Amino acid sequence: EAGVTQFPSHSVIEKGQTVTLRCDPISGHDNLYWYRRVMGKEIKFLLHFVKESKQDESGMPNNRFLAERTGGTYSTLKVQPAELEDSGVYFCASSHERGTLREQYFGPGTRLTVT
Amino acid sequence: KQEVTQIPAALSVPEGENLVLNCSFTDSAIYNLQWFRQDPGKGLTSLLLIQSSQREQTSGRLNASLDKSSGRSTLYIAASQPGDSATYLCAVDPRGSTLGRLYFGRGTQLTVWP
Numbered sequence: 001e002a003g004v005t006q007f008p009s010h011s012v013i014e015k016g017q018t019v020t021l022r023c024d025p026i027s028g029h030d031n032l033y034w035y036r037r038v039m040g041k042e043i044k045f046l047l048h049f050v051k052e053s054k055q056d057e058s059g060m061p062n063n064r065f066l067a068e069r070t071g072g073t074y075s076t077l078k079v080q081p082a083e084l085e086d087s088g089v090y091f092c093a094s095s096h097e098r099g100t101l102r103e104q105y106f107g108p109g110t111r112l113t114v115t
Numbered sequence: 116k117q118e119v120t121q122i123p124a125a126l127s128v129p130e131g132e133n134l135v136l137n138c139s140f141t142d143s144a145i146y147n148l149q150w151f152r153q154d155p156g157k158g159l160t161s162l163l164l165i166q167s168s169q170r171e172q173t174s175g176r177l178n179a180s181l182d183k184s185s186g187r188s189t190l191y192i193a194a195s196q197p198g199d200s201a202t203y204l205c206a207v208d209p210r211g212s213t214l215g216r217l218y219f220g221r222g223t224q225l226t227v228w229p
Contacts, residue, residue: 004158031215042119043204043219056216091158095215102147102208102215108158 002026004107006092012113018080021110025074025094031055032075033095033104034067038088046090049075061086082114117142117209121220128227134192136223138205143183149217150179150190151204159204163190167210195227 005024013019025032034046046065047057051072060067064083069075079086089111093104118141128134138148147166151159163172163179165188171180178191192199202224206217 006158033215033217035217035219042221043206043217045216045218048216059216093159093217103149103161103164104215104217105161106151106159111156 004092004094004105006090006107006110008110009108010111010113012115013082014115015084016081018078019082019112021077021079021090021112023075023077023092023107025092026105029094029096029105030072031095031104032069033093034075034077035091035093036088037091038085043091046077079112082112084114087112087114117145117207117218119205119207119218119220121203121205121223123223124221125224126226128195128225130196130227130229132195132227134195134225136190136192136203136205136225138188138190138220140186140188140207140218142209143186144210145183146208146210148179148181148188148208149206150177150188151206153202153204153222155201162203192225195225197227197229199227200225 007022032049035043037043045059048055049069052069066078089109091109092107095104120139122137149164150162165172165181176193181188202222204222205220
């Protein structure tokens with residue numbers, strides 16, 4: 001069974017540009033999460049999808065960030081326009097809707113560098 | 116708001132030592148607690164998950180304990196090996212929260228030298 005995959009693994013963009021990150025969850029997992037780790041800080045929650053619906057987006061930093069999950073499969077996270085403070089590692093995780101453990105499985109992350 | 120603290124921030128030991136990594140959290144109303152491992156440039160690998168009703172979980176040389184009332188968890192690594200070198204992260208899933216939002220500590224960076 002394939003794990004959570006993310007694309008790209010690295011992205012270097014200039015301030016003001018747009019970047020789109022993609023996450024493919026484990027097949028059959030209805031819950032999809034985005035997290036971010038900026039240098040020197042802990043990993044922080046951004047938002048949570050249940051299928052195609054946003055369950056909780058209270059962690060999104062501002063309106064420059066837009067997440068979508070069309071069809072309830074893969075998800076994209078767009079940053080437009082990117083700022084220097086957006087640099088960090090963006091992780092995606094998924095879990096089964098009916099799993100009592102609520103165990104989350106993480107992807108390898110996308111390292112975003114804004115110059 | 117749940118806050119998670121991990122001590123120590125870094126640890127360097129010779130091979131063969133038994134280790135204890137500490138995690139504390141401020142709100143004892145949790146659903147579960149997960150320990151993860153992160154290798155440089157890689158994603159997070161789940162090591163152990165302890166549900167709120169459990170006191171410990173074991174996997175090979177790893178043992179994680181949970182004391183909800185005191186807001187503490189420890190990860191015990193027996194007979195450490197150089198391959199154990201990584202960053203270890205503790206994450207809490209609070210009870211009553213939106214399903215599964217995790218709160219992470221900053222991690223303990225472990226180096227085991229031969």
